[in-house]
Amino acid sequence: xxxxxxxxxxxxxxxxxxxxxxxxxxxxxxxxxxxxxxxxxxxxxxxxxxxxxxxxxxxxxxxxxxxxxxxxxxxxxxxxxxxxxxxxxxxxxxxxxxxxxxxxxxxxxxxxxxxxxxxxxxxxxxxxxxxxxxxxxxxxxxxxxxxxxxxxxxxxxxxxxxxxxxxxxxxxxxxxxxxxxxxxxxxxxxxxxxxxxxxxxxxxxxxxxxxxxxxxxxxxxxxxxxxxxxxxxxxxxxxxxxxxxxxxxxxxxxxxxxxxxxxxxxxx
Amino acid sequence: xxxxxxxxxxxxxxxxxxxxxxxxxxxxxxxxxxxxxxxxxxxxxxxxxxxxxxxxxxxxxxxxxxxxxxxxxxxxxxxxxxxxxxxxxxxxxxxxxxxxxxxxxxxxxxxxxxxxxxxxxxxxxxxxxxxxxxxxxxxxxxxxxxxxxxxxxxxxxxxxxxxxxxxxxxxxxxxxxxxxxxxxxxxxxxxxxxxxxxxxxxxxxxxxxxxxxxxxxxxxxxxxxxxxxxxxxxxxxxxxxxxxxxxxxxxxxxxxxxxxxxx
Numbered sequence: 001x002x003x004x005x006x007x008x009x010x011x012x013x014x015x016x017x018x019x020x021x022x023x024x025x026x027x028x029x030x031x032x033x034x035x036x037x038x039x040x041x042x043x044x045x046x047x048x049x050x051x052x053x054x055x056x057x058x059x060x061x062x063x064x065x066x067x068x069x070x071x072x073x074x075x076x077x078x079x080x081x082x083x084x085x086x087x088x089x090x091x092x093x094x095x096x097x098x099x100x101x102x103x104x105x106x107x108x109x110x111x112x113x114x115x116x117x118x119x120x121x122x123x124x125x126x127x128x129x130x131x132x133x134x135x136x137x138x139x140x141x142x143x144x145x146x147x148x149x150x151x152x153x154x155x156x157x158x159x160x161x162x163x164x165x166x167x168x169x170x171x172x173x174x175x176x177x178x179x180x181x182x183x184x185x186x187x188x189x190x191x192x193x194x195x196x197x198x199x200x201x202x203x204x205x206x207x208x209x210x211x212x213x214x215x216x217x218x219x220x221x222x223x224x225x226x227x228x229x230x231x232x233x234x235x236x237x238x239x240x241x242x243x244x245x246x247x248x249x250x251x252x253x254x255x256x257x258x259x260x261x262x263x264x265x266x267x268x
Numbered sequence: 269x270x271x272x273x274x275x276x277x278x279x280x281x282x283x284x285x286x287x288x289x290x291x292x293x294x295x296x297x298x299x300x301x302x303x304x305x306x307x308x309x310x311x312x313x314x315x316x317x318x319x320x321x322x323x324x325x326x327x328x329x330x331x332x333x334x335x336x337x338x339x340x341x342x343x344x345x346x347x348x349x350x351x352x353x354x355x356x357x358x359x360x361x362x363x364x365x366x367x368x369x370x371x372x373x374x375x376x377x378x379x380x381x382x383x384x385x386x387x388x389x390x391x392x393x394x395x396x397x398x399x400x401x402x403x404x405x406x407x408x409x410x411x412x413x414x415x416x417x418x419x420x421x422x423x424x425x426x427x428x429x430x431x432x433x434x435x436x437x438x439x440x441x442x443x444x445x446x447x448x449x450x451x452x453x454x455x456x457x458x459x460x461x462x463x464x465x466x467x468x469x470x471x472x473x474x475x476x477x478x479x480x481x482x483x484x485x486x487x488x489x490x491x492x493x494x495x496x497x498x499x500x501x502x503x504x505x506x507x508x509x510x511x512x513x514x515x516x517x518x519x520x521x522x523x524x525x526x527x528x529x530x531x
Contacts, residue, residue: 041375130356133318137350138370138418139342 029147029224030217036141036148046149054115054150055157061110062161063168069102070094070169074176087181091192094173099196099204103166105252108211111158112244116219119150120240123223124233132224142224151216158212159205166204199263207255211248218244269294269458270315270426275324277310284310286507288324294425295498297452297459299469301518301529302504308462309353312428315460316350317341349419349427353434355411357403363390363414364399370421389417393447409440416447426458427451433468445471450485453477466529473499473515503529 036042077093123146126132132142170192177183222240226232270292277285284307292298300308313319314326317333325332328344336344357366365372367389368382377385390396393413403411412432419427429448433441445468451457453476463469474490501518503511505525511518519530 125359129354129359130352131358133313133316134350134352134356134358134418136318136338137316137345137348138373139345140369140373141338 025225026217026221029143029221030213032143033147033151033217033220036144037152041144043145043149046145047152050149050153051157054111054153055160058111058114058157058161059164061114062107062165065106065110066098066103066165066168067172069106069165070098070172070174071176072172073097073102073169074173074181078181088183088187089191090173090177090181090183091188091190092195094177095170095192096195096200098166098169098173099200101252101256103169104162104204104207104211105248107158107162107165108208108215108248109245111154111161111212112215112218112248113241115154116215116240116244117237119216119219120223120226121233121237123220124226124236127224127226128229128233147217147220147224150220151213154212154216155209156212158208158215162204162208197263197267199259199266202266203255203259206259207252210251210255214247214251215244218247269296269329270460271325271327272311272314273325273327275314275321275326277307277314277319277321284507285314285321288507288509290502290509290512292458292460292500293498295456295458297461297472297499298502299472299499300460300462300502300504301464301466301469303464306504307507308464308504309430312350312430312460312462315426315428316345316348346422347425349421349424351412351415351419351427351429351432353431354408355403355415357406357411357414357418359403361403362399363395363401363403363406366403366414367417367421369418385421386417389420390414392420392450393417394443407440409436409443412436412440412444413447416444416451420451423455424457426460429459429461429463431463431465432461433463433465441465441468442471444468446477446487448472449475449487450477454479454485464529469501470515473501 073094074090077090078087081087081089081093123132126135126146135142135145173192174185174188177188178185219240222236222243226236228235272288272290275285275288276283288307288311290298300311302308310319314321315328317336317338321334324334326334328348331344333341333344357363358369361369364383364386368386371377371382371385386399387396390399393416395410395413395417398406398410398414403414406414416432432444432448436444448459448461449472452459452472461469461472475487476490477485477487480486499515501511501513501515502509503518503526511521511523511526513521518526521527521530
């Protein structure tokens with residue numbers, strides 16, 4: 001009887017201890033990556049290289065995502081707004097939806113797919129080919145050399161990409177509003193701008209900083225814990241994309257609540 | 269110089285090393301034999317402090333390294349070079365940057381001085397012409413030779429070799445082994461050579477290098493050379509040391525497990 005209870009509890013016990021261990025390791029890696037910013041050496045060249053790779057390299061997909069999302073928003077909103085005779089408010093709907101929510105989240109999800117997977121597969125390959133061990137044997141801390149630059153680069157570039165995504169979304173929305181819904185440009189843009197509050201702008205800049213941290217750290221963590229050869233690299237890459245996407249959406253929920261709570265303070 | 273005292277190591281409930289104790293003196297060559305998965309490479313990683321033992325102590329120059337932090341281990345690692353399986357060269361860096369990596373990181377030398385040091389080391393392994401190549405452009409043997417050059421930066425007192433001849437053709441294998449012999453006999457480097465390749469181990473145990481009159485090195489069959497009296501073998505079986513002794517003792521052993529290697 002006692003044995004069967006022990007056997008039944010073994011699986012959940014293992015699951016919980018593994019989950020605690022993963023959270024602890026993730027937190028440890030993240031805190032080390034942040035602490036490295038306050039001590040030398042800082043790999044500036046690597047940071048610039050990663051900024052180019054993450055920022056410039058992801059520009060096309062973010063531009064396209066933003067443009068078509070804004071255009072689709074304008075098209076979809078027409079039906080609902082027409083029912084209330086409020087088609088003229090398309091600019092407001094597009095700008096608020098994009099800047100508050102879709103711009104930051106979609107840019108982050110695009111980056112999670114492109115950069116999160118890239119970081120995990122690159123570091124994972126370095127682990128299985130013993131390059132990480134070689135780096136440590138040559139006196140370099142891989143967290144300082146590989147993780148911190150990727151974290152900084154993603155935190156800096158994702159807000160910039162989000163702003164670009166928002167701008168392209170507004171452009172896509174304007175094109176549909178002007179040519180299809182026959183709304184004048186001045187009405188679209190004045191409506192779009194007047195709807196925005198300072199808390200929306202703050203939100204669209206704070207969210208990508210948090211999302212960037214999550215994407216870079218999850219990619220690095222999954223990459224560095226790779227084991228099991230090339231098959232393991234594939235597994236880590238998939239886990240990095242799935243985990244960072246879920247974490248981004250979960251973080252978005254908490255950030256939205258926080259921003260709604262802080263909005264009166266920010267806007268006064 | 270290097271001493272293991274009752275070291276245990278396991279990975280996910282599987283015991284890899286049990287009660288491992290041995291000593292490596294300055295100038296000695298320790299050859300660790302055993303089949304794949306017997307814990308040979310784990311010993312090298314423990315010496316470098318890349319992993320920590322579950323219990324037991326590891327001394328390098330009298331200092332117990334098992335309790336040192338990653339930062340404190342850097343000074344220990346400065347005196348140890350490691351040649352990894354397959355070379356473990358950094359894919360994104362050229363041969364020049366790979367070999368000069370440690371010097372660039374230390375930041376004590378200018379670019380031209382680093383270049384000079386890199387050329388000298390590549391000259392030792394006979395690969396000066398590959399200085400601007402990327403690791404992807406090198407053959408398996410060339411990668412190992414660049415790996416040896418990288419391990420020799422800063423003239424380490426100890427060089428660890430993790431199966432440097434695995435998967436190579438006989439000619440390239442011979443080139444790598446001769447480099448190891450030259451390092452041992454002409455540079456006086458303490459070596460730990462992990463392998464399951466008894467043929468390579470036999471060459472190291474029976475041949476020695478001497479400086480020729482033309483300044484080059486010559487590899488000769490051993491006899492009673494002093495260089496060959498400082499070579500010891502360890503055989504691992506299921507994480508335990510099942511044999512420790514000289515080359516002759518190894519070849520004369522009647523243990524069935526050792527016979528599978530020597531037969």
